[in-house]
Amino acid sequence: MKKLINNPKDIVNELIDGYAAAHSDIVKRVEGYTITARKDIPVKDRVAIVTGGGSGHEPLFEEYVGKGMADAAAHGQIFASPSSAIILEAIKAVDGGKGVLLVYCNYAGDVLNFDMAQEMAIDEGHRVDQVRINDDVSSGPKDRREGRRGTTAAPIILKIAGAAAEAGLDFDSLKKIIQKAVDNSRSLGVSLSACTLPETGLATFSLEDGKMEFGMGLHGEAGIKKVDLLSADDTTITILDLIIQDLPFNSGDEVVALINSYGSTTKMEMYLIAGKLHSYLRGKQIKILSTEIGEFCTSQEMAGISITLFKLDAELKKYYEMPCFAPGFRK
């Protein structure tokens, strides 16, 4: 796959600069670091939210920085965690005295570096704690959910976190509601093709003609089953069957449904998925508050989609419906 890049070693640096230039009404770059932040940091009078992770998944994470979303995002190189030094700098940049919550996707490298940054920041006198996103039902058994990977629930979790922070919740209450948002999220994806690493031009893995793989990770991690290519309808049913039973989502529940393209899957295909998702959930008497469709968490130009269901209660619904204004998510 050909890509429009310049120096392969400088992609993330240029990406952050281009992003900050394009959205200078909302965000800025923290000078000298691969950190994007709201223009008005440090955060006064409320707890701040820091997210981050590897690059190459755009619009994740940088487009979820803005009013009512995250205050800053720390970016690693392509498919690699940001260093603890970068995360620490993001914490210091946003903290106006009320503390910082780290909200990020559960991957070994990220856990290591966010943990270390948290310790260093605490040593420097900041109040810091964290919540890990682990919505991917394919990446671990239900009784060891803390080991599961975080994926496309990220924009929803950051939406809740940002809205609740904006509403002025204290540190402990805020952590609690972000954890509840994570606990109420389930996702599963299916991949139809590999993606190309921009630095090398090489594919991350290979997938035979006519096959698709459920549960493949955003970096080519092995999935749970490889099958012959299914129709849009059968793909939707397969995913929803697995998600629904995992929480479980029950008759009478109200949800946000998010349909994510991993990269080259088209909106055309996603609307076929959306049609089936609506009839499936109607059949289960599960009400959809909002359907979000687009690219939210990509793996370069990988073909495939993921579906996230997010179960609402009165509190989560209130925060989900509050306005937000980030480049990648607006309400």
Add this chain to the structure above:
Amino acid sequence: MKKLINNPKDIVNELIDGYAAAHSDIVKRVEGYTITARKDIPVKDRVAIVTGGGSGHEPLFEEYVGKGMADAAAHGQIFASPSSAIILEAIKAVDGGKGVLLVYCNYAGDVLNFDMAQEMAIDEGHRVDQVRINDDVSSGPKDRREGRRGTTAAPIILKIAGAAAEAGLDFDSLKKIIQKAVDNSRSLGVSLSACTLPETGLATFSLEDGKMEFGMGLHGEAGIKKVDLLSADDTTITILDLIIQDLPFNSGDEVVALINSYGSTTKMEMYLIAGKLHSYLRGKQIKILSTEIGEFCTSQEMAGISITLFKLDAELKKYYEMPCFAPGFRK
């Protein structure tokens, strides 16, 4: 390229149903037709805007139906114009007595069918006129601009049309400002790969390894030059050099800049393009009011990007900045 579809003959029908289900807060389907429309049609007390064209370019056109954008879109099959009967039905569905302006991209099939629908609607007593979008500088010489194709300026033109209609402009004034918006738009794209037709699974054309083609059309129409793959920076310069001289855009001008992915080109790449675009225009003393980045007009999963520049004056700026709320464009 594998696709998530069901019956290949029923794609557009299912696409419209899925779209209407996903965005039922804003739009509905006009029963029995491949037409999407605002929920509150027919339009009272102002002129209505109808757009449309071939499917397969999502989010174009259906996602530009909403408050402050188009009132309805008539959809053809994949890469094929809607029939005059469908367009006529869209006109009848929206017209509340103040007339209808057809705003669509300039392709032979669309011109034929929109012209015919316009005549039929006039015969039935509707007031109807039209403006054709022709922003693609590669598809014809400057002195025969009326022959050029319409491409990624479409969301901007529909934004202006919808805002000016909402503001209550009379029929003739509205037509005039939409025509001015078209006259102030210039686009050019570059393709790095072909796309696959979903009904057949076949590629629309072939492009050799290591090559890119400037000015290729959204349906594989031949471009203006094929070159060895350029860097993101050189690609941006090549496109902007051609766009800038065409209007021309001059020092002191203020513009909206739109960077569109044709399908599988990533946001990562688009932010590199955005960085160079900002430094290039700054060098020319051209001010950017807003940078829009994403998928606005795709050609299935084709790799490549296009850039649109839209020159503002006080009137166009006022309408551009008015709020709008459509699934694919929100201000």
